[in-house]
Amino acid sequence: MKAVAKTMYARHLRHASLSLLAVASVGVHATENGGSSYPMGSENYMSGAMPPPGLYSQFFVNHYEADSLRDNRGDKVPVDFRVRANVIAPRLIWVTEQQVFGGSLAFHAIAPLVDLKVEVNGQSQSKQGLGDMIFGPALGFHHSDKLHSILALDFIAPTGEYDKDDLANVGRNYWVVEPVLAVSYIDPNGLNIDAKTMYDFNLRNKDTDYRSGQELHMDYAVGWGLGNGWVVGVGGYICHQTTDDRQDGDRIEDNKGRAFAIGPSVKYTSNKGWFLTAKWQQESQVRNRAEGDAYWVKLTIPF
Template sequence: MPFLNKQSVTAALLALGVASMAGATEGGGTVYPLGVENFAAGAMPPPGLYGMVFGQHYHADTLKDGAGNTLPVPFELTANVVAPRVIWVTGQTVAGGNLAFHTIVPLVDLDVRVGPRRESRRGVGDITAGFSIGWHHSPYLHSLAGIDVFVPSGHYDKADLANIGRNTWAAEPVYILSRIDPAGLNADIKLGYVFNRTNGDTTFRSGQEFHFDYALGWGFGPHWTAGASGYVYRQTTDDRQAGTDLASGSGRAVAIGPSVKYDSGNGWFVTAKWQKEVAVRNRAAGSAVWLKAVFPL
């Protein structure tokens, strides 16, 4: 789900001659919007058509090298994203679970500044499409497994600072496990592994990436859940360019912050959270505010 990518960082670093200091995937980012999931992420609803809207405000003003030190580069990135998602839960069962399909179309407003140069871009980002199978193991325990495909539909120009697409296809198998208790422990984890294809304009192929989103909280009656959420990210293989491995260092990051969920009890719920990125290597570091609304159509 490519709400925000930091593709612009690559062009910025190349323009300033410090690309080798930053390393990591192309642009120092990823097709997946790290930290997007929250409470109840693994609980598939009954068959039907559902809508979701994700909102994100992300701001970063530092670039980190492989040792976690701040690079001496004047840098600022701000992204505001609204990403509608449509989910169709079919009546079909596969391996004992319900089959579902989904599509996400992110609308991105991106502003990037590096030194005296500044660019902005608005438009549709990279679209995500995928399928999943959901199981209800008990009233408290639920899980999902599926595959997402990231389509290079967003604007991209290798000479631009502000790109809202990554110009490459990618695929990601995912697995989500959720414990939901309106009067007790709530816990969620979403595991994903990203396989990137080559950017045809730059011959750059970003390395494979492992991540998990997490949420841990407590239910305070039928409506409210509160706790903490975030993500852990690690690049697992080297990047390649023109068929040659690049030993430029792998990206990594951890994020954490407060999270809250309100469930109306009438089929819709809303979550809100703030996350701060820490332990960042070879990437931009910042913070994000997330809003998520889920409702039947």
């Protein structure tokens, strides 16, 4: 029994090691080494509203900290653990003049720059560098002045540095295919609702022969427009791992991650075309991952 417990603790320590990679790891889900290739909770208001044709730049800024690990029952794992990540992720968006199936065709790419530090039982490691990049095509639809939606197919590439023997890594070392549906209801003088729903198909890590389970997750925001450019409300994310991990072809049981995060969220829209969103989100109802807090700021600027 002691050997089994030791193995379980070792697995949880490794889960912490890759907890935050790039913009794509504000949450540490089960899967391999406890990480997720999408930055859970990164989106906020306006996530489903595609702008008019043109070039746009976005900048995501994130700070995440966690000091506890939760097991399959949600109990705290008794290890001395702390993770801290700071991320700046520039994003380029090109909305074309082309219409496909009635929607505006667009393309985007995100290049996260990560500063990561992991401490476990007196050992620590820090890394800085480019994380795993996200890119893909999208179609934007405007159903009315207030209701908008986006259909997209994102790809997450293993561009971040990775070493299977390291405590901290800023890359996952496998590809992810991610269908996306985002919907926004926007009223400058009333209710605002945003939901960006994604499903991750994680491919195999060739260095470990590990394939992380599929993940269903959603970034959300609900607020009230004050009529002066400001929206105030709450936001966060919901995540649920839907299939088991597999290593060397064998299924790994009792390792599915899930979490719910919520916190205050605001948006400011200027009369010059740029807008800024900001939020703090606290994780709860956590299983098989780290539990912590994240701060997000997103700035969108047209060229």
